[in-house]
Amino acid sequence: MQKQDSINVLGGVLAPCSRDPLTGFFRDGACNTCPEDQGSHTVCAVMTAEFLAFSKYVGNDLSTPRPEFNFPGLNPGDSWCLCAGRFMQAHDEGCAPKVHLEATHQRALDVVPLDILSLHAVTAD
Numbered sequence: 001m002q003k004q005d006s007i008n009v010l011g012g013v014l015a016p017c018s019r020d021p022l023t024g025f026f027r028d029g030a031c032n033t034c035p036e037d038q039g040s041h042t043v044c045a046v047m048t049a050e051f052l053a054f055s056k057y058v059g060n061d062l063s064t065p066r067p068e069f070n071f072p073g074l075n076p077g078d079s080w081c082l083c084a085g086r087f088m089q090a091h092d093e094g095c096a097p098k099v100h101l102e103a104t105h106q107r108a109l110d111v112v113p114l115d116i117l118s119l120h121a122v123t124a125d
Contacts (some may be wrong), residue, residue: 003032007106009114015102017044018079021072031081031105039083040111044103046122047078051097054090079103084111091116098122 003026006014019029025041026032033042045051052063052074062080065073074080079100088111090096099120108117 001026001034001036003034004105004107006030006032008102009104009106009109009117010101011106012102014105015044015100017081017100017103021074021078021080023079023081025081031103031108033105033107040085040107041081042084042105042108043082043087043112043117044100045080045082045087045097046100047074047076047080048095048097049076050095051090052076054093054095055086058086058089060086084108088112088116091120096120 008014014030016029017023017031022029024030024032025037031042031044033040055062062074065071087096099117101117101121104117
């Protein structure tokens with residue numbers, strides 16, 4: 001599997017998303033992708049309790065540790081490379097998490113318009 005260019009939705013270099021917990025389709029800490037990434041794990045999202053409950057409800061439990069997959073389980077505040085389709089679904093349901101635009105891969109734009117990603121962007125304090 002060969003990674004696509006590491007470019008974010010703003011046209012710059014893709015920033016890291018999370019190394020603790022280690023995220024990404026390639027488990028390299030970034031929302032890098034490739035054609036084999038059918039889920040498009042390209043949105044660098046900041047988990048919230050509301051989103052984690054929603055994700056579990058729709059069949060993707062991200063909060064329960066799964067040691068057999070070296071997955072610690074996510075907590076509110078953790079960043080994670082989320083599937084673009086799941087992000088869009090959460091947006092449509094009114095429970096989308098915040099997004100780090102600099103760490104969200106440009107391929108997310110195939111599913112989620114930039115104006116929607118920007119609506120949920122993490123802002124500097």
